[in-house]
Amino acid sequence: MNDDALDMAQSELRSLVTKAARGAGASWGLAEEAGWAAEWLARRGLPAAQWAETWLADTEAGRPDPVGVGASLADRLTTQTVVLHPESLPEDLSAPGYLLPFLHLIAARHGTVAVLGPFGSVVQVTGDGTVVFGPAWSDRTRSWRLCLAQPTDSTSRAAIPRTAAENLGRLALRITVPPSEVSRRNAGAATSDND
Template identity: 30%
Template sequence: MSHSLNEIEAMSKRAARGAGLSWGLAEEAAKGTRWLSAFGFPGTEMLAELLTLNDRVPPIDVSPVSLGADVWHAPARRMSPLIAGASLSDCAVRLLERGTITMENVTLPLLAVPFMGGAALRLGVPVCAEWNGARLATDGRQLCVQGDPEALRAAQADQLVFSAPAEMTGKREPVMRAEVCEDSWTTLGSFAHRTFAPATEESRLLGAGAGLSDND
């Protein structure tokens, strides 16, 4: 099934919030899912998989223990790519100063890549991510992709290495609409439904229609 990028972003934002992410991180997750979908990646599928995997898991368990460490790792021995990506963006200047930032055991590493765009724009130089034979680089506007498709869609990266500045090789052209897996769309819809407030007696009385009265 085909969806516009606007539809993908809106659904992803609501689903991420329904899964317990803060509004800020939910917005970033939605923008990232849209960005990946625009470049032909299964963004919605990967987001649905991540939200399902981390459902009810305290964010601190899948967050970096220390951003000042040589290698970042999480208490749960698997790091959320959304939290890892947001942390990378916050540490953009440190990335340029050090040249690289390495993270261990990152789930669905491709979901961390969109956060490189913001870092690249702030730094004014391209940023690169590498794992399991995959390499992606962006200057914040264009995306360059190298590596086997299976590596690009890896379920987990033992090591995810970000570096800056990076070379831009293998440019991929964006699209305006994306093909979306129906199952992943349904999963995102289930998470999004959690954001809807349950009906109360008062809301029913104030809503449209007859309320509790009988007009027959």
């Protein structure tokens, strides 16, 4: 453990974040949601305290916070009559990791949920609370959309942007031997290869 780090029980962190959120002007209800979310994040080894520090500074400045957004989404999308349709998340929301506990509540009702951005997968959260970060994860929301995750065969397929495939293909061609009589003759194993 880092010499500058405090060893704190997750329940103590929950209490500290609850009180800090209340001190930053959150209602008691949202402050309690923030404390619960902090403990949920800490149980998964995620930087709950650092993220709380970030969004609470934004809350004091009057900006929207991920706990309020997440609680609102969970309240609306976990009811029995609501069907989850893709929807946009607020722009430039700081510390979006605080959305994850609320996405877990939604996933428990609807199945794995995904957040997608203009550059691909941001994060997926399963009904059991597993979090899988995508390459587009960042410290602020940027054109993010919440939707149900598409079932995939994760063991043998990978979805990549067309431009990435084209750029990688161009680089791969640099080592490709152009077809010729010699290259055709030298292709394959020197001895029998029929095992």
